[in-house]
Amino acid sequence: MARTSAPISANKPSSRTRAPRSDGVEARTRLLRVALRLFAEHGYAKTSTRQIALEAQVNIAAIRYYFGDKEGLYRAVFTESFGTPREIVEHMAQPGLPLREALTIFFTGYLAPLKQGDMARQALRLHLREMLEPSSVWQEELECDVLKPHAAMVALLGQHLGICRADDELHRLVLTVTGLAMLLFVQLEAIEIIRPSLIKKGAAIDRWVSRLVEDALALIEVERTRRATPSEK
Incomplete structure (x- = not known):
């Protein structure tokens, strides 16, 4: 069983935060x-x-x-260090939104922290620490920033693929699509060694967004074709 490094009460409100004063x-x-x-x-x-x-x-x-x-x-x-996936979900789940636009919102939001440079690495390290030594904060993260975004993407791709009831293949597709964004964070240090220009500037991150949207659309189209092709018995 993983040990808890942050003994934060699960029943305690998020925090008694206040808006900063103009000088603070x-x-x-x-x-x-x-x-x-x-x-x-x-x-x-x-x-x-x-x-x-x-x-x-x-x-x-x-x-x-x-x-x-x-x-x-x-x-x-x-x-705050990794943005707010809940806001991303709300924007990408707007009724009638074209698939390309919804995916662009998703990847733009998820890759935005990479533009913060070294802070992105620190935020990733903090999240990995929480995964290995979970506290109640990780449970909240799992519910609000992992499960809900996944469910939203399942609904989005299911709608565009005409799937009424999600099956294993749809969940597999969603994990593959969302994993495209997560892979950049996991490979962050490797990218900085191999080709730092790929993530050095904001424009480079925007280029990743465009590329990942195209990759995701290709994966979705492959799934559409697969489902339309009669399976061999």
Whole structure:
């Protein structure tokens, strides 16, 4: 059984966060960035709020003001560092949206964190740590940012393929399509060694979006053809 590194109560609200004051946006941002790096490197239990505040060069009371407490800060770091898949789902699931446009929304949203440079690597490390040492935050992530987006993509591709009831092949197709985006994060360090120009600038990430949309459409078309071809007995 995986051990828990972040003893966060499952029944506790997300956090008692507050909108930053006009003079505190920079302080909140510094807290998030420093906390992301420290949580990713050392884990929840071994990272103190005093250490975070010291390196962010803010008063420790700022953590309480913006995030409620250490748990609230951890949740904010975990959810904000990789964007908000729930918003992506809402946009791509609009009725009547062409498939190409829906896929473009999906890949644009999921690859956006790569434009943050080193922060993307830290966010990935934090998510991998959560997968290996899960806390209640990972359970929330699994429900809201993994299962729901998967279900939305199943509905989207099922609709465009004319599939009324999802079967194993449709789920396999969806995992393959969404995996195209995840693969870039998994291979991030390898890409930086092999061909750093592929992810060095925002325009390069946008190029990946265009390429992955085309790849996804090709995979979907193969599945459409496969289903239309009578199987041999």
